Amino acid sequence: xxxxxxxxxxxxxxxxxxxxxxxxxxxxxxxxxxxxxxxxxxxxxxxxxxxxxxxxxxxxxxxxxxxxxxxxxxxxxxxxxxxxxxxxxxxxxxxxxxxxxxxxxxxxxxxxxxxxxxxxxxxxxxxxxxxxxxxxxxxxxxxxxxxxxxxxxxxxxxxxxxxxxxxxxxxxxxxxxxxxxxxxxxxxxxxxxxxxxxxxxxxxxxxxxxxxxxxxxxxxxxxxxxxxxxxxxxxxxxxxxxxxxxxxxxxxxxxxxxxxxxxxxxxxxxxxxxxxxxxxxxxxxxxxxxxxxxxxxxxxxxxxxxxxxxxxxxxxxxxxxxxxxxxxxxxxxxxxxxxxxxxxx
Amino acid sequence: xxxxxxxxxxxxxxxxxxxxxxxxxxxxxxxxxxxxxxxxxxxxxxxxxxxxxxxxxxxxxxxxxxxxxxxxxxxxxxxxxxxxxxxxxxxxxxxxxxxxxxxxxxxxxxxxxxxxxxxxxxxxxxxxxxxxxxxxxxxxxxxxxxxxxxxxxxxxxxxxxxxxxxxxxxxxxxxxxxxxxxxxxxxxxxxxxxxxxxxxxxxxxxxxxxxxxxxxxxxxxxxxxxxxxxxxxxxxxxxxxxxxxxxxxxxxxxxxxxxxxxxxxxxxxxxxxxxxxxxxxxxxxxxxxxxxxxxxxxxxxxxxxxxxxxxxxxxxxxxxxxxxxxxxxxxxxxxxxxxxxxxxx
Numbered sequence: 120x121x122x123x124x125x126x127x128x129x130x131x132x133x134x135x136x137x138x139x140x141x142x143x144x145x146x147x148x149x150x151x152x153x154x155x156x157x158x159x160x161x162x163x164x165x166x167x168x169x170x171x172x173x174x175x176x177x178x179x180x181x182x183x184x185x186x187x188x189x190x191x192x193x194x195x196x197x198x199x200x201x202x203x204x205x206x207x208x209x210x211x212x213x214x215x216x217x218x219x220x221x222x223x224x225x226x227x228x229x230x231x232x233x234x235x236x237x238x239x240x241x242x243x244x245x246x247x248x249x250x251x252x253x254x255x256x257x258x259x260x261x262x263x264x265x266x267x268x269x270x271x272x273x274x275x276x277x278x279x280x281x282x283x284x285x286x287x288x289x290x291x292x293x294x295x296x297x298x299x300x301x302x303x304x305x306x307x308x309x310x311x312x313x314x315x316x317x318x319x320x321x322x323x324x325x326x327x328x329x330x331x332x333x334x335x336x337x338x339x340x341x342x343x344x345x346x347x348x349x350x351x352x353x354x355x356x357x358x359x360x361x362x363x364x365x366x367x368x369x370x371x372x373x374x375x376x377x378x379x380x381x382x383x384x385x386x387x388x389x390x391x392x393x394x395x396x397x398x399x400x401x402x403x404x405x406x407x408x409x410x411x412x413x414x415x416x417x418x419x420x421x422x423x424x425x426x427x428x429x430x431x432x433x434x435x436x437x438x439x440x441x442x443x444x445x446x447x448x449x450x451x452x453x454x455x456x457x458x459x460x461x462x463x464x
Numbered sequence: 465x466x467x468x469x470x471x472x473x474x475x476x477x478x479x480x481x482x483x484x485x486x487x488x489x490x491x492x493x494x495x496x497x498x499x500x501x502x503x504x505x506x507x508x509x510x511x512x513x514x515x516x517x518x519x520x521x522x523x524x525x526x527x528x529x530x531x532x533x534x535x536x537x538x539x540x541x542x543x544x545x546x547x548x549x550x551x552x553x554x555x556x557x558x559x560x561x562x563x564x565x566x567x568x569x570x571x572x573x574x575x576x577x578x579x580x581x582x583x584x585x586x587x588x589x590x591x592x593x594x595x596x597x598x599x600x601x602x603x604x605x606x607x608x609x610x611x612x613x614x615x616x617x618x619x620x621x622x623x624x625x626x627x628x629x630x631x632x633x634x635x636x637x638x639x640x641x642x643x644x645x646x647x648x649x650x651x652x653x654x655x656x657x658x659x660x661x662x663x664x665x666x667x668x669x670x671x672x673x674x675x676x677x678x679x680x681x682x683x684x685x686x687x688x689x690x691x692x693x694x695x696x697x698x699x700x701x702x703x704x705x706x707x708x709x710x711x712x713x714x715x716x717x718x719x720x721x722x723x724x725x726x727x728x729x730x731x732x733x734x735x736x737x738x739x740x741x742x743x744x745x746x747x748x749x750x751x752x753x754x755x756x757x758x759x760x761x762x763x764x765x766x767x768x769x770x771x772x773x774x775x776x777x778x779x780x781x782x783x784x785x786x787x788x789x790x791x792x793x794x795x796x797x798x799x800x801x802x803x804x805x806x807x808x809x
Contacts, residue, residue, distance in 0.1 A: 141768045306774065309758060309766070311656055311680040317759075317767040325768050332772040335656040335758055337681050337714030341750070341779035344716070369682030371689070375720045405686070413654060413680055414662075416761040421654070422662040423486045423670055427677040429651065434686035 122280040122323065125164060125172050127245065132176040136163045137281055141322035152181035152200055159207040159214070162313065166282020167356045167392055168251050171213035175244035177204045178221040182240060188233045197225045197240075209404045210365055210433045211356035216391045217247055248284050254389045255286035257447035262292030262352070262387055263299055265445070270303040270349045273339065276310045276367035277319035278354025278387060288387040289352040290320065292445060294327055304330045306348065310367060311336055312412040312430065336369050343380040351377050352445075355388035362438030362455030363400025364388075368431055374440035386436075387445040390463050400435035408432050467625040467668065470509060470517050472590065477521040479509045482626055486667035497526035497545055504552040504559070507658065511627020512701045512737055513596050516558035520589035522549045523566040527582055538578045542570050542585075554749045555710055555778045556701035561736045562592055593629050599734045599792040600631035607637030607697070607732055607790035613647045615694045618684065620653040621712035622664035623699025623732060633732040634697040635665065637790060639672055649675045651693065655712060656681055657757040657775065681714050688725040696722050697790075700733040707783030707800030708745025709733075713776055719785035731781075732790040735808050745780035753777050 126133050131148035132155060139145045147163060149155045155177035158164045164173045181200030187193050201218045208214065224243045228236050266272070272293065279290030286294060293305060305324055310316035317333055324331040334342065342348050351373060357365040364370070364386050377384040397403060410428035414421060444451040448462050471478050476493035477500060484490045492508060494500045500522035503509045509518045526545030532538050546563045553559065569588045573581050611617070617638065624635030631639060638650060650669055655661035662678055669676040679687065687693050696718060702710040709715070709731050722729040742748065755773035759765060789796040793807050 142765065309656070311654070311682055314761075314766050317771075321767045321771045325771060332774050333758055333767060334774050335681075335713065337656055337712075337717060338774060338776060338779075340716040340720065341713060341776055342774065344779070367682075368680065368686060371685040372682060372717055372721060375685065375724055376717060379720055413678055416659075417764045419762045420487065421659050422666045422678060426662075426666045426670060429677050429679050429683060429687065431683060431686055434683075434689070 121285070122326070124169055124281050125176070125248070125284060127176060132173065132180060134158055134164045134173065135281065137165055137319060138163055140318050149180060151184065152177045152204060155180060156204055156207045165315070166277060167211035167213040167354065168283040168288070168389060169281070170208065170211055171217035171391060172248045172251060172284055174204050174214045175217045175221055175247045178218065179241050179244050182237055190229055190233055193233045193236065194225055194229075197222065208406055210406045212394045213391045220247060251284040251389070252286070254447040255283050255288070255291045258288060258387055258389065258445050259286055259291035259295035261450055262385070262445035263295035263301070265350065265385060266292065266296040266301050266303055268302045271306065271347050272303055273306045273308070273342070273348045273351045273373070274320065275308040275316060275336070275353055275369055275373055277315040277323070279320060279323040281319050281323060282354060287323070288354040288389070290323060292352055292387055293324070293329055297327060297329055304332065306332050306334055306342060308336045308339060308369065308373070309333055310369065315367070339373055340376050343376050343382060348380070348382050351382055351384045353386055355386050355392050356433055357397075357403050358386070358388060358393045358444070359397040359400045359403065360395045360456060360459060361399050362441055362444070362459060363403070364436045364438070364441060365400060365403045365405070365433045366436065368434050371434040371436045374436040378440045383442040384440060385443050385445055386441055390446055390448060393459060393463055395460065395463065400437065403435055405434070406432045466630070467671070469514055469626050470521070470593070470629060472521060477518065477525060479503055479518065480626065481508045482510055482664060483508055485663050494525060496529065497522045497549060500525060501549055501552045510660070511622060512556035512558040512699065513628040513633070513734060514626070515553065515556055516562035516736060517593050517596060517629055519549050519559045520562045520566055520592045523563065524586050524589050527585060533578045535574055535578055538581065539570055542567065553751060555751045557739045558736045565592060596629035596734070597631070600628050600633070600636045602792035603633060603732055603734065603790050604631055604636035604640035606795055607730070608640035608644055608646070610695065610730060610790070611637065611641040611646050611648055615648040616651065616692050617648055618651045618653070618687070618693045618696045618718070619665065620661060620681070620698055620714055620718055621655045622660040622668070624665060624668040626664050626668060627699060632668075633699040633734070635668060637697055637732055638669070638674055642672060642674055649677065651677050651679050651687060653681045653684065653714065653718070654678055655714065660712070684718055685721050688721050688727060693725070693727050696727055696729045698731055700731050700737050701778055702748050703731070703733060703738045703789070704742040704745045704748065705740045705801060705804060706744050707786055707789070707804060708748070709781045709783070709786060710745060710748045710750070710778045711781065713779050716779040716781045719781040723785045728787040729785060730788050730790055731786055735791055735793060738804060738808055740805065740808065745782065748780055750779070751777045
């Protein structure tokens with residue numbers, strides 16, 4: 120079963136509009152960089168790896184509007200497009216990583232005709248997408264070894280096919296374990312305020328015939344205390360050199376619940392999610408989103424007018440609450456600072 | 465500012481329909497015990513003390529239908545009404561406590577004409593309601609001493625005027641601190657799945673001109689880590705002899721967040737919430753509610769058809785994560801087993 124979250128079709132970036140799921144499976148065809156920017160900003164495409172891929176193709180669309188064959192002018196235009204796309208969301212590092220790869224193509228090929236660079240940029244975006252598919256499979260292979268028969272797994276947000284080009288990060292691990300005929304159950308946190316757990320993860324897992332039970336995020340503590348959770352698997356938006364991990368708001372709470380109940384807590388993420396320039400999680404910028412996401416349910420008000428809201432989209436889980444990272448290069452265990460550096464460089 | 469959550473008017477129990485708040489302030493006039501049972505079951509009236517009061521008046525309505533002047537027949541009828549009302553919700557002990565008080569009136573006055581017992585039962589229900597008002601004020605007095613200028617307080621669910629006859633438990637503490645001109649802020653957890661924080665607490669606090677900010681429940685960890693929370697105040701539905709406390713699902717998670725960040729965590733509850741017959745929280749029955757509460761937002765589906773749900777309404781916070789109890793008899797600090805018994809017996 121394959122979900123085509125993001126693809127290149129007829130000179131467009133074709134994206135599943137994830138804000139419409141699971142009630143409707145609709146696609147958006149982006150013809151320019153602004154459409155991609157909007158899709159990222161409004162979470163039509165979301166999930167750190169998928170945002171990276173969308174950003175790379177956003178550059179391809181953006182250069183279509185740079186009508187020049189002069190290298191200096193072209194380079195300046197690409198820089199502008201990249202700065203613009205980078206401004207869509209601040210926390211996930213994969214976007215910046217993908218944009219940097221695109222920029223490097225332009226910088227490295229200064230001696231090539233602009234037309235040739237355009238072709239290389241398209242190839243680079245395609246490569247980022249294809250690579251992501253392979254990376255998903257590798258993470259899934261490594262991660263699925265951690266799953267035993269009878270496990271009850273907990274996850275938050277959507278770290279699945281909808282967050283990547285193909286198979287997912289945390290959910291990819293589940294898909295691979297299922298392919299290996301392992302027998303397990305999944306509890307999915309509904310993930311307030313935007314319900315990625317209800318809307319996306321439950322939908323994906325059901326499509327893959329995985330036994331899934333939805334919970335309000337608040338329920339994780341009780342479930343753990345009742346002995347109903349054996350392992351936690353989450354995705355990530357940015358991981359610092361010491362292993363501190365930014366992920367969907369609520370992940371930190373889950374890590375405390377897991378730590379207290381001695382439940383292994385795994386983060387599944389490609390190497391592009393690691394930001395080795397950041398010593399710790401303290402400097403990871405946290406995106407704050409509109410009050411409306413908390414104040415309304417299905418476009419209906421839930422509270423009195425004029426109530427203030429604090430709505431950060433991410434939190435940072437300190438590395439000491441993380442049991443291990445599942446990457447395409449293998450599993451990484453503590454001490455993280457040394458082992459992350461060794462595995463990734 | 466007073467909110468008349470529950471009152472006796474024209475031979476009816478008049479209840480604010482809390483499922484309609486904050487969009488509409490509507491009252492229900494219950495004329496029989498079944499109407500009260502439904503109101504409790506469907507959370508039209510909710511909050512441990514308010515449920516107790518509703519139960520007591522439910523008995524008053526129920527005996528209106530017992531057409532006898534024979535004591536034995538009457539007593540049997542009252543027992544049936546009490547058993548019926550007790551079956552509405554299993555976790556909060558205040559309901560059973562109030563029903564027991566009503567039953568004791570019948571049992572103690574076996575030598576009185578039934579007509580006289582009817583009058584005494586009405587008086588007992590009125591007394592439970594009036595007592596609750598006084599208890600709220602006392603808890604608020606004791607609790608407000610814990611609040612300092614500049615405090616940022618966190619609460620979950622609704623432990624306010626809407627959960628009691630008058631002033632609230634946890635929110636009563638805030639109201640009294642405000643009357644004492646203390647300067648503080650409150651963060652209210654929206655409280656999935658039924659949004660008592662958004663719908664009821666934010667509404668109440670705003671009516672009392674208290675600075676309130678709403679958060680998705682997932683946000684508590686990040687807020688605490690950012691140093692934005694100085695104290696947590698919650699209500700309770702049942703407290704065991706050792707201090708283990710059942711309260712709205714998510715309270716246990718908050719206690720872990722507080723413990724990890726060394727934030728004082730207070731439970732505000734009248735003595736009727738303590739169940740000294742229970743040695744620990746392990747035996748507190750946890751009510752499980754309909755899947756629909758999690759599967760739908762504002763009557764619209766949030767996920768694919770056929771997704772399973774685990775929807776407990778309460779969890780139990782172990783006593784070691786609780787800094788103190790605020791009761792009408794004063795503050796109770798650890799060691800709880802001894803100090804609770806001393807304070808309440």
